[in-house]
Amino acid sequence: MKHPANIPLVTTIREKCRVCYTCVRECPAKAIRIAEGQAEVIPERCIGCGNCVRVCSQRAKQVLSSAELVRELLDGPSPVAAVLAPSFPAEFEDVDYPRLVGMLRAMGFSHVYEVGFGADLVADRYRKLLNSAPADRRYVATTCPAIVAYIERYHPDLIDSLVPVVSPMVAVARAIHKLAGPDVKVVFLGPCIAKKGEAATELIVDEVDAVLTFVELREMFAARGIRAQDVADSEFDPPHAHYGALFSISRGLLQAADIREDLVTSNVVAAEGRTSFVEAIREFEQGTLEARLLEVLCCQGCIMGAGTTCDRPLFNRRSRVSQYVRRRQQAFDHDAWKRAMSEMEDLDLSRRFEGNDQRIPVPFEEEIRHIMAGMGKHTPDDELNCGACGYDSCREHAVAIFKGLAETEMCLPYTIDQLRLTIRQLAESHEKLADTQEALLQSEKLASMGQLAAGIAHEVNNPLGVVLMYAHLLRDECGDGSMKGDLDMIATQADRCKKIVSGLLHFARQNKVSLQPTDVRELVDGTLRVLQKPAAITVRTEHHGDDPVAELDRDQIVQVLTNLVSNAFAAMPSGGTLTVRTDGDEDRVRIAVRDTGTGIRPEHLNKIFEPFFTTKQIGKGTGLGLAVTYGIVKMHSGDIRVETNADPAAGATGTTFTVSLPRQAVRG
Numbered sequence: 001m002k003h004p005a006n007i008p009l010v011t012t013i014r015e016k017c018r019v020c021y022t023c024v025r026e027c028p029a030k031a032i033r034i035a036e037g038q039a040e041v042i043p044e045r046c047i048g049c050g051n052c053v054r055v056c057s058q059r060a061k062q063v064l065s066s067a068e069l070v071r072e073l074l075d076g077p078s079p080v081a082a083v084l085a086p087s088f089p090a091e092f093e094d095v096d097y098p099r100l101v102g103m104l105r106a107m108g109f110s111h112v113y114e115v116g117f118g119a120d121l122v123a124d125r126y127r128k129l130l131n132s133a134p135a136d137r138r139y140v141a142t143t144c145p146a147i148v149a150y151i152e153r154y155h156p157d158l159i160d161s162l163v164p165v166v167s168p169m170v171a172v173a174r175a176i177h178k179l180a181g182p183d184v185k186v187v188f189l190g191p192c193i194a195k196k197g198e199a200a201t202e203l204i205v206d207e208v209d210a211v212l213t214f215v216e217l218r219e220m221f222a223a224r225g226i227r228a229q230d231v232a233d234s235e236f237d238p239p240h241a242h243y244g245a246l247f248s249i250s251r252g253l254l255q256a257a258d259i260r261e262d263l264v265t266s267n268v269v270a271a272e273g274r275t276s277f278v279e280a281i282r283e284f285e286q287g288t289l290e291a292r293l294l295e296v297l298c299c300q301g302c303i304m305g306a307g308t309t310c311d312r313p314l315f316n317r318r319s320r321v322s323q324y325v326r327r328r329q330q331a332f333d334h335d336a337w338k339r340a341m342s343e344m345e346d347l348d349l350s351r352r353f354e355g356n357d358q359r360i361p362v363p364f365e366e367e368i369r370h371i372m373a374g375m376g377k378h379t380p381d382d383e384l385n386c387g388a389c390g391y392d393s394c395r396e397h398a399v400a401i402f403k404g405l406a407e408t409e410m411c412l413p414y415t416i417d418q419l420r421l422t423i424r425q426l427a428e429s430h431e432k433l434a435d436t437q438e439a440l441l442q443s444e445k446l447a448s449m450g451q452l453a454a455g456i457a458h459e460v461n462n463p464l465g466v467v468l469m470y471a472h473l474l475r476d477e478c479g480d481g482s483m484k485g486d487l488d489m490i491a492t493q494a495d496r497c498k499k500i501v502s503g504l505l506h507f508a509r510q511n512k513v514s515l516q517p518t519d520v521r522e523l524v525d526g527t528l529r530v531l532q533k534p535a536a537i538t539v540r541t542e543h544h545g546d547d548p549v550a551e552l553d554r555d556q557i558v559q560v561l562t563n564l565v566s567n568a569f570a571a572m573p574s575g576g577t578l579t580v581r582t583d584g585d586e587d588r589v590r591i592a593v594r595d596t597g598t599g600i601r602p603e604h605l606n607k608i609f610e611p612f613f614t615t616k617q618i619g620k621g622t623g624l625g626l627a628v629t630y631g632i633v634k635m636h637s638g639d640i641r642v643e644t645n646a647d648p649a650a651g652a653t654g655t656t657f658t659v660s661l662p663r664q665a666v667r668g
Contacts, residue, residue, distance in 0.1 A: 003200045003210075008043040009064050009193055010053060016060035021410060023052035023061065024390025028274050028298070029150060029358075032390075033405045042405075045358045047149035048194030049298040050306025051274055063193055063307070067220055069210045073185050074108040081111035081180065083172050083208075085190030086119060086241070087248035089324035090303040090317035091214045091310050097324065098233035104189075106231045107224060111180065115190070116241025117340070118172025119143075123244060123257035124341065125165045125349050130259065130293060139163045139293050140284065143253055145198035146298035147277065148353065155285055156355035163293075166204070166351045168247055169195060173207045175239070175344055185209045189217050191248075191305025194298070203354060213307025239340030242332065245325045248302035249318050253295055272297040363402040371398040375414040388412035435639070460497075468494040513553035513635050515665045520582050520589050521548040527561045528580065536575025544583035551665045556632045563625040564593040564657050571597025571655060589663055594656040599646030608642070636661050 017039050024032050024039065031045035032052060039060070041052065053061040073080050082104045092100050101112045122143065129139070142148050142163045151158050166174070173186045188195055188211045199208040212220070221227075246252035250272045254260070259268055269291040271280040277296040283289040299305055303317040310317065363371075372394060377383050383394040389410040391397040400406035409415055471494055475487035521543045533539055561580075568578050576596035583590050600608065609630040633640045638661040645653050 003064065003066065003069070003196065006043065007064060007200065008041060009046055009048045009197050010041045010050070011062050011064075012039050012041060013060045013062050014038055016058045018058050018060070020057075021388065021390035022055050022057070024406070024410075025387065026051040026055045026274060027390075028278050029154065030400065030405060034407050034410055037407075037409075044356070045153065047146045047153065047298070048192075048197045049146040049150075049274075050193040051298075053193065053306040063213065063215075064196055065216060066196065066210045066212055067216050067223075070187055070212055070216075070220065073187065073209060076185070078183050078185050079110040079180070080108065080185045080187060080209075081113060081176050081237075082109040083113045083115050083118070083169065083176070083186060083188050084236075085169075085188070085192070085248065085302065086114070086116045086245045086252075087191050087301075087303045087305065087308075087317075087321065088189070088214075089320045090248070090312065091191065091308050093310070093312070093320055095228050096233075098235060099228050099231065101236055102231040102234040103221060103226050103228060105234050106226050107220065109187070111176070111184065111237050112234070113172055113176060114236050114241040114245065115168050115172050115188070116245035116247065117239045118170070118175060119168035119244030119247035119253070119256060120242050120337075120341065121171045121175065121244075121344055121347065121349060122165055122168050123247075123253060126163065126253065126293075127257040127259060129163065129165070133292075135292075138284070138291065140281070141253060141293060141295040142351075142353075143167050143247065143295075144194070144297045145192065146194040147281075147296050149194060149197060150277075150298070151281065152353060152356045153358040155281055156357045156359075158281070158285055159353050159355055161284075162353050164350050164352065166207075166349050167198065168244065169198070170204055170207050170351070171347075171349050174347055174349065177207075178344070178347060182206075187212060190214065191302055191308045193306050203352060213305075215307055215309055218309060239337065240328070240332070242334075242337050243325070245328065246321065249321055250297060250301040251295070252301070259293065267292045268295065269293075270295045272300050274298070360403045362399060367402055368395060368398045371401050371408075375408050375411045376417055377414075384413055386412065464494060464497050468498060513556060513632075515551040515553055515636075517549050518552040518554050518557070519548050520550055520552075520584075520591065523552075523554060523557060524561065524580055524582055524591065527558050528565070531562065531565055534569055534572075534575070537569060537572055538577045540577065540579045542579060542581040544581070545585075545589075547584065547663075548582065548589070550584075550589045550661060550663045552636065552661065553632075556635075557661075560629045560632050560659060561591070561593070563629045564659075567625060568593055568595035568597065568655070571595050571599075573597075576654075584663065587663055588660050590658060590660045592656055592658040594654065596652065596654040599653040599655055600642070600644040601646045605642065605644070633659055633661070637665075638662065 019034065019037050019039060021034070021039075024030070024034065028049060028051065029045055029047045031042050031047070033040045033042055039052075041061075050063070053063055084100075084104075088100065089097070095103070104112045126141070133139075138161055140147070140151065140158060140161050140163065142165060145167060148162065151162060165171075169188050169190070173188075176184055176186060186208050188199065188208050190211070191214055192211075193213065195208075196211045198204065199211045243252075243256040246255055251270050254268060254270065267290075269280065269289060271277050271294070277298055280289065280294060280296050284291065284294050300314055301318070303321060304314060312320075372378075372383070375394070375398075377394055385393045389397045389406065389412065391400060391406070394411070397406055397411060401408060468491065471487055471491040475484060475491060478484050478487060524541060524543075528539060528541065565578065565580070572578070572595055578596075579592075579594045581590075581592040581594070609626050630640060638659060641658045641660070642655065643658075644655040645651055647653070
């Protein structure tokens with residue numbers, strides 16, 4: 001009916017786990033593996049200390065429940081004895097001990113004993129062992145089951161140093177079986193999760209049938225409707241505890257056994273708490289700790305066990321236990337206690353231990369360096385040892401990764417760096433996507449306008465040619481008559497329409513590029529030479545960079561320059577300076593056309609590349625120049641930017657168009 005020996009004592013509720021790594025940091029056995037972003041308790045490595053349960057703010061750790069097992073025992077045919085751990089005064093501060101005993105009897109327990117008497121028996125055995133053992137014989141106390149489990153798993157070479165005496169829980173169980181018979185079922189009630197594992201071990205057979213934590217006991221009281229005000233007081237069954245009632249307090253064993261912790265001789269050393277006990281055991285194994293007896297507790301005394309509901313601070317709990325012991329000592333029957341101890345003189349309290357080596361070989365230095373490099377830690381300066389991952393140092397984290405207990409993503413600085421990199425990449429990707437969307441929209445506009453332009457040009461070009469021809473014929477026949485001026489006007493406007501139609505056809509044909517290696521400097525200089533410059537405008541060229549060659553469609557880039565320069569000339573009706581600058585880097589070449597003209601007004605900036613948009617006077621422009629320019633640049637997989645100022649109060653006015661083109665053709 002007992003729990004199987006290999007059943008997990010603590011499991012994780014995945015839905016509640018927030019992966020804060022607190023449980024990893026607080027686990028002295030490093031029995032928690034982070035896998036796929038979830039904290040998983042490894043049963044074979046777990047020592048049942050309950051630190052992970054105590055520190056989990058999300059209540060994601062679930063302790064093995066024994067409530068159903070105890071209900072079956074209470075409903076069964078055999079008598080059931082409750083053995084109450086010495087820490088109960090710290091837990092049930094709202095209930096006086098006689099009333100608590102009464103509540104246990106009301107629940108169905110036929111006997112209620114103090115584990116403190118078992119602690120008295122154990123203390124007596126410890127005292128006799130140390131008095132009879134050779135002076136150089138060294139021991140580790142075995143009253144704490146989590147410590148025993150830790151040594152069996154992680155320091156198996158110390159098994160021979162474990163005191164071969166059972167814990168107070170098992171000692172009182174054996175005493176009960178001697179007094180009341182072997183058929184009595186024993187249920188331990190206390191603050192310790194590791195007791196569940198101790199009771200289930202195959203090395204302790206038919207001693208303790210079930211273990212309830214104080215949390216479970218309170219839940220069973222509530223489920224059965226047992227309230228303190230509804231029951232009568234009762235007394236513990238004898239034999240009663242003496243100073244064994246202090247066992248739940250740090251160094252309580254030493255006082256009960258009348259063993260002195262002498263700071264001068266260092267014959268006895270006591271340590272408690274997650275970090276202290278680990279260090280003490282390590283030093284004991286290395287031989288640097290001069291102690292005949294090492295008394296270590298996984299918690300800061302059993303009163304701080306993970307199976308309690310008490311939220312009082314440590315010293316308040318200690319005080320509650322001390323008050324209880326003082327109260328009991330006032331009416332303590334010392335003679336009866338001596339008789340009980342004498343009756344148990346021949347009680348077998350020995351036990352043996354068995355190694356369960358869970359040590360994992362430490363990786364080679366090269367493997368550690370490789371793992372740390374994967375977390376961006378290439379030099380000692382990169383090792384922050386911040387502890388956010390749950391491990392004390394970056395090297396310990398790397399070793400845990402090697403052992404399969406941890407993941408790279410647990411490193412907070414590394415994760416932050418990766419997040420920053422991802423954000424930067426997303427920003428770049430977003431920018432490229434925005435540019436692509438903009439280019440796509442513009443391309444769609446250009447394609448639509450190209451189809452429209454081709455249709456218009458085809459339908460208008462022939463009748464326009466007829467109008468132009470007959471206008472010239474009539475003007476020639478008219479001579480210098482009065483209609484000559486009107487016919488000249490018709491011919492002039494018809495010529496203008498023909499140019500517009502020609503521009504539409506040219507716009508419609510801009511659908512592919514023919515790339516050839518081109519000297520950008522020579523192209524700029526050649527284009528500027530053939531353009532007619534207004535007299536009041538000064539033209540300058542600035543060439544920078546070592547390599548002027550790029551793969552371009554020469555004719556189309558000439559058209560781009562022509563459009564930009566022509567617009568710059570038009571923006572400086574009163575004269576000014578035009579500067580054309582070329583430069584580049586390993587990947588791209590740039591051509592910047594800067595004027596000192598009137599600038600572009602802010603409300604026009606988002607429209608300047610749209611077909612047929614123009615700020616020029618009627619008859620001065622078609623609004624196709626910049627649209628064609630934009631299309632050519634995008635077909636080269638390039639980019640065009642504009643900087644402008646039209647407000648004299650904000651500084652010098654003018655506009656700069658910068659065309660950036662790939663040095664080599666973008667293929668595929």
